[in-house]
Each structure stands twice: as C-alpha cells, then as structure tokens.
Amino acid sequence: MTDTPTNSLEWVWFIAQKYSDLFIRGTLLTLAVSVTGTIAGFLLGYIVGIVQDTKINKEDYFFKRAMLRFFKVLSAVYVELFRGTPMIVQAMIVFYGLRQAGLEIDPISAGILVTLLNTGAYMAETVRGGINSIDAGQREGALALGMSPFSVMLGIVLPQAFRNIIPEMANTFLTNLKMTSVLNVIGVQELFLQAKTAGGTYYKYLESYLVIALIYLVLCFVFSRVFALIEKKLAARKDYVLAVEYMENTQ
Amino acid sequence: MSEEIIRVEELGKTFGEHQVLRKIDFSVAKGDVICILGSSGSGKSTLLRCINQLETQSCGKIFFHGSELGRRQREINEYRSKVGMVFQSFNLFNNMTVLKNCMKGTRKVLKLSKQEAFDRAITNLKAVGMAPFINAYPSQLSGGQKQRVAIARGLCMEPEVLLFDEPTSALDPEMVGDVLSVMKDLAKKDLTMLIVTHEMDFAKEVSNRVLFMDKGYIVEDAPPQKFFTAPEHPRAKEFLSRFIAG
Numbered sequence: 400m401t402d403t404p405t406n407s408l409e410w411v412w413f414i415a416q417k418y419s420d421l422f423i424r425g426t427l428l429t430l431a432v433s434v435t436g437t438i439a440g441f442l443l444g445y446i447v448g449i450v451q452d453t454k455i456n457k458e459d460y461f462f463k464r465a466m467l468r469f470f471k472v473l474s475a476v477y478v479e480l481f482r483g484t485p486m487i488v489q490a491m492i493v494f495y496g497l498r499q500a501g502l503e504i505d506p507i508s509a510g511i512l513v514t515l516l517n518t519g520a521y522m523a524e525t526v527r528g529g530i531n532s533i534d535a536g537q538r539e540g541a542l543a544l545g546m547s548p549f550s551v552m553l554g555i556v557l558p559q560a561f562r563n564i565i566p567e568m569a570n571t572f573l574t575n576l577k578m579t580s581v582l583n584v585i586g587v588q589e590l591f592l593q594a595k596t597a598g599g600t601y602y603k604y605l606e607s608y609l610v611i612a613l614i615y616l617v618l619c620f621v622f623s624r625v626f627a628l629i630e631k632k633l634a635a636r637k638d639y640v641l642a643v644e645y646m647e648n649t650q
Numbered sequence: 651m652s653e654e655i656i657r658v659e660e661l662g663k664t665f666g667e668h669q670v671l672r673k674i675d676f677s678v679a680k681g682d683v684i685c686i687l688g689s690s691g692s693g694k695s696t697l698l699r700c701i702n703q704l705e706t707q708s709c710g711k712i713f714f715h716g717s718e719l720g721r722r723q724r725e726i727n728e729y730r731s732k733v734g735m736v737f738q739s740f741n742l743f744n745n746m747t748v749l750k751n752c753m754k755g756t757r758k759v760l761k762l763s764k765q766e767a768f769d770r771a772i773t774n775l776k777a778v779g780m781a782p783f784i785n786a787y788p789s790q791l792s793g794g795q796k797q798r799v800a801i802a803r804g805l806c807m808e809p810e811v812l813l814f815d816e817p818t819s820a821l822d823p824e825m826v827g828d829v830l831s832v833m834k835d836l837a838k839k840d841l842t843m844l845i846v847t848h849e850m851d852f853a854k855e856v857s858n859r860v861l862f863m864d865k866g867y868i869v870e871d872a873p874p875q876k877f878f879t880a881p882e883h884p885r886a887k888e889f890l891s892r893f894i895a896g
Contacts, residue, residue, distance in 0.1 A: 458721035544755030545731025559745050594726030645781035
C-alpha cells in the first residue's frame with residue numbers, strides 16, 4: 400500500500416488499514432462501555448420499575464411504609480431527570496460535577512456511569528409497562544397459593560414480563576451502542592473519537608467516519624441477531640410430549 | 651355439628667360509592683360443600699375474593715379456626731396456603747408446564763422436596779385425569795383441561811377449604827361436565843368447598859348448603875332440598891322460577 404489512494408473508496412480502505420489499531424481499540428471500548436452500562440442499567444431499571452410498581456400496604460409497619468415511599472419519590476425524580484435531559488449534557492454534568500466535587504473519576508468510568516443511569520431511567524418505564532402487560536390473574540393465581548407478593552413478582556410476573564420486553568431491551572441496547580459516541584465530549588476514546596483522530600492526519604474525515612459507520616452497522620446487526628435468538632429461545636413452544644406413562648389405559 | 655373452619659362476621663365491602671357486600675355473616679364447617687347462588691352483581695365473587703383476601707374487606711372480620719385473621723402479609727400468606735382458590739379464568743402460570751404449575755406452590759410455600767412435590771403433583775393430576783399432560787403449557791390445553799389442572803394445583807397444597815369462583819363459566823358446554831365431575835369426586839372425598847356457580851343441577855346434587863345472595867346480602871341460607879323446593883325470600887323465588895322457565 401505505497402500508492403496514494405485516488406478516490407474515496409480507496410481512502411476508506413487506506414484509513415481502515417492504516418489506523419486499524421485505533422479502530423479496534425475504539426470498537427472494544429465502545430463495546431465495553433455500552434455492554435457494561437446497558438447490563439447495569441437494565442438491573443437498575445428492573446429495581447426502579449419494581450419499586451414504582453409496588454403498592455404501599457396500609458397495614459405494614461410504619462418504617463417499611465416510610466422507606467417504600469422514600470424510594471418511590473426518589474425513583475420518580477430520577478426517571479424524570481434522566482429522561483428529560485440529553486445524554487451528552489448528562490455526561491458533562493456527571494464528569495465535571497464529580498471532578499469538581501473532588502472525585503477523580505476517569506472518563507471511562509464516568510461514561511459507564513452515565514450510560515447506566517440513562518438506561519436505567521428508560522428501562523424503569525419499560526419494566527413497569529412489561530409488568531402491567533401481565534394479566535392480573537397470573538399474580539392472583541400465585542397469591543392464592545400463599546406465595547408472598549415479592550416471590551410472586553420475582554417468580555411469576557417478572558419472567559413473563561421479561562419475555563415481553565426483550566424487543567424493547569434490544570432497542571435500548573442498540574441505542575446505547577450508538578449513543579456511546581457522545582461520550583467523546585468527556586474524552587472517552589471510543590469509536591467516534593478514534594475516527595476523529597484517524598481522519599485528522601490526512602484530512603480525510605468523511606472516509607474515516609465511513610469506516611466507523613460500517614463498524615457500528617456490523618455491531619448492531621450482530622447484536623440484533625443475538626436478541627432475536629434469545630427471543631426465539633424463550634418463545635412459547637408449540638409442541639409437547641405426552642407423558643404416556645401416565646395414560647389411563649397403560650396402567 | 652362438625653368443626654368450624656371459617657367464620658365471617660359483619661363483612662362489608664365497598665368499591666368507591668358502590669356497596670357490594672353488606673353485613674355478611676356465615677360460617678363454613680369441615681366437610682361443607684356450600685354453593686353460593688345469585689344473579690350477577692349480587693356480590694358472590696367479591697365475597698369469595700374477600701374470603702381469600704384478594705380483596706380486603708371494608709369492615710367486618712374473618713375468623714380462621716376461631717382466631718381473627720390479621721392483615722399482616724405473612725399471616726395472610728399462611729392463611730391462603732390453607733384456603734385455596736380456583737378461578738373462572740384458570741390463572742395457570744403461562745410460562746410453566748402443567749407439572750411446574752402444580753409444583754410451584756408446594757416447593758415455594760410448603761417447602762417440600764422436589765420428589766415430594768413431584769409425587770403430590772402426579773397424584774393430584776391423576777385424580778383430575780391430567781397426568782399425561784405434565785409437559786404441556788397452559789396455552790396448549792383446552793379450557794376444561796386448564797381448569798382441571800388449576801384444581802389439581804389447588805389440591806397439591808392440601809388446603810382445608812377450596813374456593814371456586816365460577817369454575818365452569820368460561821368453558822364450552824361440553825367441557826363443563828368434565829370439570830363438574832371432578833368437583834363431585836372431591837365432594838365425595840369430603841373436601842370442604844365453597845363454590846360460586848350458575849350450575850343449578852350441580853348445586854342441587856352436590857351441596858349440603860346453598861347461600862343465595864341479592865344486592866350484597868345473603869338473603870337465604872338453606873339446605874338444597876329446601877332451597878330448591880320451598881325458597882322463602884321473594885328474590886330467591888324469582889331467581890329459581892327463571893331457571894325453571896328457561
């Protein structure tokens with residue numbers, strides 16, 4: 400590759416090769432931040448969603464009611480704050496805010512923190528919707544067996560809600576994969592920032608961004624397939640095996 | 651008189667402005683098979699749901715073996731494990747096989763071992779004729795089959811009382827017989843049952859007491875022989891005449 404590229408396509412190839420280590424590092428970082436941020440955010444979203452869905456029982460002890468009320472208010476404020484502001488602004492405020500408060504946080508940790516907080520806020524609403532989509536009879540059937548409301552939630556309602564919100568979880572994950580690009584503003588060296596660096600030397604920004612566009616596209620494609628597979632795996636089965644050993648006429 | 655299991659005193663329930671139950675007083679003794687009759691909106695289902703605490707009563711008390719049922723969650727959970735419920739819409743767990751449905755309560759609540767829970771599930775599924783379907787999911791079963799599984803699930807807890815909330819109302823006519831015959835078997839085995847139903851012949855044949863409800867009151871509490879031949883309350887007469895005419 401000693402010849403100078405003559406057209407855009409050649410430049411794309413040239414830049415992809417010349418700065419392959421930058422792109423690889425960027426891809427890995429993008430993946431690391433979005434995967435950890437999303438998974439942690441999903442967990443947070445489930446917790447907040449469950450808190451919001453929990454009803455306060457008037458007969459409970461005062462302390463339990465007070466705690467629940469406190470967490471309900473806290474989670475409502477949190478959801479509104481993070482759904483109501485852009486992620487790029489959140490990144491700046493969290494990163495510089497923490498630094499000004501004297502906490503020497505590195506950009507990657509700050510990036511993961513912002514991603515997880517952002518994801519949690521949206522997931523909380525998704526989880527709440529998922530819980531509401533489950534017929535009340537499922538809950539009542541379990542309560543009538545004497546199961547505690549908490550184990551009904553964990554063992555009966557959530558597994559079914561989870562299945563229903565997989566498509567939405569896939570959406571959130573793909574969004575995050577791309578939204579990590581805004582974290583360049585706090586200096587996270589993910590794909591977007593690497594492309595900026597790679598494009599700078601030869602002043603070939605378009606070609607450089609085309610490289611990462613392709614990388615994003617491939618990543619998103621792979622992950623959307625993975626989610627489709629999970630969904631298929633959890634989908635209701637159509638067939639079942641008759642337990643012939645318990646047929647009346649065989650006994 | 652045999653031993654009293656549940657007693658309800660002055661029970662009332664309002665939904666907003668609407669008073670659904672008023673001054674309900676009655677008790678359930680061991681071995682009772684009580685059918686609750688009445689037109690829709692008379693409060694039958696709400697009464698059953700209050701007894702199971704799926705609805706909290708607005709006033710009045712429920713006694714279980716003579717002691718008042720508290721409102722703390724743990725107490726209610728334990729009470730529910732002894733007072734089972736079968737629903738009109740089955741409410742089987744959609745994400746679990748028939749076998750898992752029947753093992754969930756015994757594993758989680760009664761803390762039985764896997765083997766014990768399995769054996770109990772098989773025994774009760776056999777009793778309702780659903781044992782061959784242990785690997786099926788609820789969505790793969792007919793309504794009648796689902797209801798029989800739901801009954802088996804309730805029986806696995808070995809409850810002292812089993813409540814039935816219109817168990818055959820959501821079924822095709824040809825499925826109704828299957829479910830009713832299972833319930834007749836249970837009555838023969840002396841299971842205590844409280845049944846909200848519209849099946850008059852079943853009530854006549856199987857129950858030892860009929861409660862007739864109207865506008866939130868129990869207006870008649872009589873043995874079926876008396877209730878079906880010589881009802882006292884005018885609303886009961888009207889109700890029965892409609893069934894005979896229809």
